[in-house]
Amino acid sequence: MPELPEVETMARELRPYVLGRAIRSFWCDRPAILGEPKDPHTLETLLTGRRIVATSRRAKIILFALDDGALLTYAPRMTGQFVVAPAGSPHESHERAGLELSDGMELRIRDARTFGRLNYYASVRAEPSEEGEGMRYLDARTGGDIFAALGPEPLDPHTNETVMLRLSARKYANQPIKSALLDQHFIAGVGNIYADESLWATKIHPQRKAGSLSLKETQRLFAAIRKILEVAVDHRGSTVGNYRSLGGPGRMQQHLAVYGRAGALCVACEETRLVKLKVGGRGTVICPHCQKL
């Protein structure tokens, strides 16, 4: 399930196929994947003739900057992926939308469950934030950050553990630490896989109240999140389920300690079997010996 490392990999591997290309046409036969605008023909009018000048990532969202200042964004959510194929060539299953590019290729969105979302912002200015915590994407009309609802980027070198002090904020303090990690308002890019991995690595039980973590535990947790996400990016993400970037499946699944390993022995204590529980409605794997409430 694409989380930060998977989406980062998708954005990187997309670049050589789309940078500098103009958009000849756009199609979408499943408007459910469209956020704004919702009408495929409206979006086609906005996109046609535009050139893709940059691709990047914010949280679990891929960004395409266009030459007229617009921004096209795609959030793959659960099952969204990209396919590049010659324009008009036979479709794979579940292809829902496509951009025909000026080099004769077509960038298609393939999404079995159609949870992914394509959005268009007419005029967005990207600039480094004053705090030095990565880029801000500002609506040129209102000046507002179009991603204001998203928390900081864990891999940004300027994001430090002080952001974790927000754990004690009332909004997060009373919820399980795992739920806070999954909350994109709190920290951006962490999903079920890397939340479980980070908590296991720091021996923190996912059901601990976020506000109960000591400063030291908070710092260790943040360091673990960053480390694990970096390693996962290096391995091009985890291919569990159907995630796949243009460069093929990732390798991080071979290095996961808990996710998908319920019933297997904990690789840390080597004496206890991992168990699966539900936290905040999400499947969660822990080592009951290493992670105590």
Added chain:
DNA sequence: CCACGATCCTGCTAGC
């Protein structure tokens, strides 16, 4: 305001 569950959607699989 908050916590929790339902919802979206389809493929896969455990279990009968």
Added chain:
DNA sequence: TGCTAGCAGGATCGTG
């Protein structure tokens, strides 16, 4: 063997 109920979970929305 074949069918089906239930699960998978990112994000949002509705309910108690």
